Amino acid sequence: MNSEFLIQIKELKASIDNKEILKGVSLEVKPGEIHAIMGPNGSGKSTLANVLTGREIAKVTHGTVVFEGKDLLGMSPEERAREGIFLSFQYPIEIPGVSMVNFMKTAINEQRKHRGLEPLSASDFLRLMREKKELVEIDSALTNRSVNEGFSGGEKKKNEIFQMAMLEPRLALLDETDSGLDIDALRIVANGVNKIRRPDTSVIVITHYQRLLDYIVPDFVHVMYDGRIVRSAGPELALELEERGYDWIRKEADVSEETWTTDRK
Amino acid sequence: MDYRPEVIKALTELWSGSYKTFLKDSPDIYNRYRAGAFDDFLRMGIPDRKNEAYKYTNLEKSFGYRYEKYYSPVPADFKEAEKFHCEVEDLDVWNMVLLNGFFPHGEEGLVMLPGGIWVGSMKAAAKQFPALVEKHYNKYASNENDGLVPLNTALASDGLFLYAPRKTSYTKPIQIVNLLHSDKDIFAQDRNLVIVEEGAQLSLLVCDHALSPQHYLTNTVTEVFVGQNARFEIIRVQNQHNNSGKITHTFIHQERDSYASSNNITLHGGLVRNATWHSLEGENSETHSYGLFFADKQQHVANFVKVDHAAPNCNSTQLFKGVLDDNSSGAFNGRIMVHQNAQKTNAYQSNNNIILSDTARMDTKPQLEIYADDVKCSHGATVGQLDEDALFYLRSRGIDEHEAKLMLMFGFAHDVIKNISIEALRDRIDNLVLQRLRGELSRCASCAIQCN
Ligand SMILES: Nc1ncnc2c1ncn2[C@@H]1O[C@H](COP(=O)(O)OP(=O)(O)O)[C@@H](O)[C@H]1O
Ligand SMILES: [Mg+2]
Numbered sequence: 001m002n003s004e005f006l007i008q009i010k011e012l013k014a015s016i017d018n019k020e021i022l023k024g025v026s027l028e029v030k031p032g033e034i035h036a037i038m039g040p041n042g043s044g045k046s047t048l049a050n051v052l053t054g055r056e057i058a059k060v061t062h063g064t065v066v067f068e069g070k071d072l073l074g075m076s077p078e079e080r081a082r083e084g085i086f087l088s089f090q091y092p093i094e095i096p097g098v099s100m101v102n103f104m105k106t107a108i109n110e111q112r113k114h115r116g117l118e119p120l121s122a123s124d125f126l127r128l129m130r131e132k133k134e135l136v137e138i139d140s141a142l143t144n145r146s147v148n149e150g151f152s153g154g155e156k157k158k159n160e161i162f163q164m165a166m167l168e169p170r171l172a173l174l175d176e177t178d179s180g181l182d183i184d185a186l187r188i189v190a191n192g193v194n195k196i197r198r199p200d201t202s203v204i205v206i207t208h209y210q211r212l213l214d215y216i217v218p219d220f221v222h223v224m225y226d227g228r229i230v231r232s233a234g235p236e237l238a239l240e241l242e243e244r245g246y247d248w249i250r251k252e253a254d255v256s257e258e259t260w261t262t263d264r265k
Numbered sequence: 266m267d268y269r270p271e272v273i274k275a276l277t278e279l280w281s282g283s284y285k286t287f288l289k290d291s292p293d294i295y296n297r298y299r300a301g302a303f304d305d306f307l308r309m310g311i312p313d314r315k316n317e318a319y320k321y322t323n324l325e326k327s328f329g330y331r332y333e334k335y336y337s338p339v340p341a342d343f344k345e346a347e348k349f350h351c352e353v354e355d356l357d358v359w360n361m362v363l364l365n366g367f368f369p370h371g372e373e374g375l376v377m378l379p380g381g382i383w384v385g386s387m388k389a390a391a392k393q394f395p396a397l398v399e400k401h402y403n404k405y406a407s408n409e410n411d412g413l414v415p416l417n418t419a420l421a422s423d424g425l426f427l428y429a430p431r432k433t434s435y436t437k438p439i440q441i442v443n444l445l446h447s448d449k450d451i452f453a454q455d456r457n458l459v460i461v462e463e464g465a466q467l468s469l470l471v472c473d474h475a476l477s478p479q480h481y482l483t484n485t486v487t488e489v490f491v492g493q494n495a496r497f498e499i500i501r502v503q504n505q506h507n508n509s510g511k512i513t514h515t516f517i518h519q520e521r522d523s524y525a526s527s528n529n530i531t532l533h534g535g536l537v538r539n540a541t542w543h544s545l546e547g548e549n550s551e552t553h554s555y556g557l558f559f560a561d562k563q564q565h566v567a568n569f570v571k572v573d574h575a576a577p578n579c580n581s582t583q584l585f586k587g588v589l590d591d592n593s594s595g596a597f598n599g600r601i602m603v604h605q606n607a608q609k610t611n612a613y614q615s616n617n618n619i620i621l622s623d624t625a626r627m628d629t630k631p632q633l634e635i636y637a638d639d640v641k642c643s644h645g646a647t648v649g650q651l652d653e654d655a656l657f658y659l660r661s662r663g664i665d666e667h668e669a670k671l672m673l674m675f676g677f678a679h680d681v682i683k684n685i686s687i688e689a690l691r692d693r694i695d696n697l698v699l700q701r702l703r704g705e706l707s708r709c710a711s712c713a714i715q716c717n
Contacts, residue, residue: 053661081663093658097676097683106672107662114663146676147658163662 006031006171006202007052007072012063014051021047021058023227029171031200036213036238038206039224040246045206046090048224049173053087054080068170081107082114084170088160088177090206095147100159103147104129104166111167132165136192153180161192168196172203178212190215210242225253268329269311275331277307280419287422292391295456298403302418309412318411318540321596321628322567327482327510327536332452357689358470360440365447366455366483367423375426380435382467383428387456390426397428401460405488405516407542414514417486421456424485427469428459429495434466438500438687443473443483445509450480457487459497463520466496468687473534475505482510489517489525493547496524500685501539502694503531507562510536521547521576528685530694531558531566532701540569545607548576556585557681559701560593560625567596574607574637583614586681588674589625597629599644605636614644619651619677671702678702 007029014022021044029035037045047058052065054077065072072080095103108128109119120128133140138158148156157177164172174193178186193216197203205216213221213235221237222229225246230253231237241249280303288296311328312319359378367386375385375393383394391398408415425441445453461467475481491497503511511534517525529539543552558566572581587595597616618627629646651673659669678698685691 055657055661076666077657077660078663078665078669081661087661089658089661093652093654095655095658095673095676097679098659098672102672103659103662103664106664106668107659110663110665110668167662 004030005066006033006068006200008064008066009052010064010066012048012051012065013061014047014058015061016047016058020061021227022051024063025224025227025229027204027222027229029202029204031170031202033220034203034205034216034218036205036207036218036221036235037224037229038208038221038238038241040250043224044227045224046175049087049090049175049204049206052080052173053077053085078110081167081169082111086164086167086169086172088157088164088172088174090175090179092148092151092156092160094149094151096149098147100143100145100147101129104143104163107163108166128166132162135165135195136162137188138162154182154185157181157189158185158192161189161196165192165196168198168201170201172196172201173206174203174216175206176208177205178207178209183211186212187215210238213238223249225249228253268325269313272311272328273307276416276420283420288420290388291422292388294391294395294399294402295387299419302408302415303420305408305415306412306419309415312411312413316411318569318598319567320598320630321594322536322538322565324510324512324536324538326565327512330450330480330482330510332480332482333449357687358438358440359435360442362442362444363425363455364444365451366421366443366453366485378435378439381430381433382435382439382465383426383430384439385426387424387426387458388422390428390458394428397460398426398458401488401490402458403488405490405518405542405544406486406514407516411514411540413484413512414486417454417456417484417514421454421486424455424457424487426458427467429461429465429467431462431492432464433462435468438468438470438498438690440470440472443471445473445475445479445481445483445505446477447479447481448477452482452484454484454486457485459487459489459499461489461491461495461497463492464494465492468498468690469500470690471499471501473501473503473505473511475509478506478508480508481505483512485511485513487513487515489515491517491519491523491525493520494522495520498526498528498686500528500690500694501530502697503529503534503537504697505534505537507533507535507564509534512538512540514540514542516542516544517552518544519546519550519552521549523547523550524552525550526553526555526684526686528555528681529557529568530682530698531556531560532697533559534564534566536565538567538569541571543570543572543581544575545573545579545581546575548578550576550579552579552581553684554581554583554585554599555681555684556597557678557698558587558595559678559698560587560595561590562593563591564593565595566593567598569598571600571602572612574601574603574610574612576604577606577608577610577637579607580611581613583616584681584684585616586677587618587627588621588677589618589627590621592622592624594626594628596627597646598632599630600632601634601642601644603633603635603637603640603642607637608639610637610640610642612640612642616646617677618646618648619674620648621650671699674702675699
């Protein structure tokens with residue numbers, strides 16, 4: 001059981017409406033590592049995040065995901081969350097009428113129950129809220145409102161990081177958490193992530209831009225294209241992509257695809 | 266087979282003996298309308314689905330049932346009522362208990378609250394405030410569209426009288442708890458009159474409970490006068506059982522610069538139909554009609570609203586929501602009528618419903634009639650499932666699917682509840698709804714009054 005990996009994704013394939021979106025993704029993340037996934041729009045990055053968190057839009061047709069020695073794909077979304085997986089959504093949902101306080105209290109206590117702990121007392125909970133709000137520099141008024149209701153784009157992203165701070169996940173998936181943020185907000189969000197991280201917290205950062213990676217420095221950078229990870233390297237790859245764009249990746253990938261198809265014939 | 270001739274026959278028999286029995290000591294102010302009203306009832310009958318306003322509501326389940334008696338209290342009943350030793354748990358409201366539409370203390374019940382507001386029985390009011398009652402009684406109820414209103418006018422013998430004289434106000438809401446309790450199946454009617462005079466302010470919470478499992482049918486008519494610059498809010502919480510039928514007709518008449526708000530919260534009932542009529546007769550007035558219901562099993566809940574913009578510069582909103590499960594059904598019929606002189610009208614209507622099963626059914630129908638040209642009017646209706654994205658969002662934070670659904674339904678419902686102006690009431694009703702969603706709502710547990 002004592003695998004050296006926090007998460008091990010093997011040959012993962014998934015389809016939406018019978019259209020294959022993930023075409024065999026493999027990725028291994030050790031505790032404490034930061035991985036960046038980059039790649040053009042539509043290549044399947046969010047779909048990967050959805051599959052890992054248990055959203056049923058995409059149907060897994062092949063492959064395995066082992067998280068801390070357990071079969072992740074057999075778990076419900078809530079079980080995965082309680083086991084320590086957290087997704088910062090690319091498009092956080094507004095939920096009118098559900099208060100942030102009630103939402104977080106329920107989430108925290110479900111997680112505590114899962115770990116065999118008593119629910120937090122009201123005062124301990126409020127103290128925790130206050131502490132984490134300061135950590136991610138989120139406006140106090142926001143947490144008195146309904147979940148994301150009427151929040152600006154930047155506030156929604158900050159709110160995702162606030163929730164991450166509250167739940168202290170083992171593995172955080174940040175899906176374009178930087179997009180739509182101005183440079184100040186980006187800095188706050190990125191520093192928030194760094195402050196939340198413990199040495200063994202792993203992060204998968206999905207992004208288009210190098211600028212977030214200046215703050216959250218990855219150990220590995222992967223490029224996803226057309227449902228596959230087509231290239232993996234160190235942080236220098238992100239810089240190269242920033243400079244050269246994705247076209248060369250596309251060309252290389254398409255070429256190798258052709259070669260592969262021709263070979264098979 | 267049409268169930269109605271039988272029922273009408275039984276009601277006609279009841280009517281012919283009524284002055285000897287339950288209307289024996291009824292005041293003339295009320296009696297003078299009865300014969301005409303009964304004729305109106307016979308002419309119109311019990312509404313069926315050919316009546317536009319009842320298109321989606323079949324009353325047979327409640328009206329077709331043979332009730333053992335038409336309720337009229339006898340002294341023994343009042344003794345029985347005394348047994349409901351009720352204790353006020355919550356000091357945020359002033360409250361009064363009505364048993365089967367009657368005051369347990371009989372006719373003497375008319376009291377003045379601090380601040381000068383009168384509350385008590387219609388019978389007592391006819392004696393103490395004859396001119397006032399005469400001025401308002403049966404002036405706002407429309408006996409022309411729905412046979413059940415004249416049926417009430419003809420046969421109801423008592424009900425709640427609430428009177429806020431000029432410029433009076435009472436800081437707490439007044440709570441009326443309507444208890445149904447009997448060892449027989451009963452058909453009851455209560456007739457209520459609320460008068461909020463110029464500059465006065467009043468909040469009324471009406472809770473309908475059924476304490477025994479018998480079959481009940483209540484046909485309630487409430488007339489409300491809201492004077493110039495006056496403010497009135499009514500919140501109705503209905504928590505009965507599957508054998509009970511509850512039909513309400515509330516007519517709110519508003520003078521200029523007035524404000525009124527109605528909120529019908531139906532937590533449980535076999536057949537419920539709330540009709541709320543808002544009549545904006547004076548300019549610069551504002552009126553709000555809210556409703557929220559939860560239905561499951563074979564229950565049916567209908568809301569009918571009519572807002573009449575009869576004066577310029579008035580604002581109205583309608584917000585109705587429903588959650589339906591199992592084989593339940595619901596109906597919403599929201600009408601807005603803007604009269605020719607009602608320029609600068611703002612009228613808004615929204616009806617949203619969540620259906621949790623494949624077999625539940627919701628019919629929603631807006632009707633707009635606009636005869637003025639400078640008018641802002643909007644309406645929209647939705648019938649759908651719980652938002653899958655929102656559900657996933659909650660679950661992705663570790664919240665159980667069942668709990669996440671409850672949270673979403675609560676959020677959906679809270680959108681209506683949040684419009685209640687008094688925070689203590691809002692919180693209490695939030696709690697009631699949570700209990701309802703968790704299936705923990707028992708008969709009196711939710712009430713300010715704990716009866717034993
Ligand atoms: N809900 C959905 N229904 C149908 N197709 C979808 C859905 N979500 C994503 N897709 C498709 O899956 C592919 C990958 O999308 P996505 O994972 O969002 O890519 P990325 O996050 O890399 O931009 C795209 O072709 C997109 O159109
Ligand atoms: Mg994406």
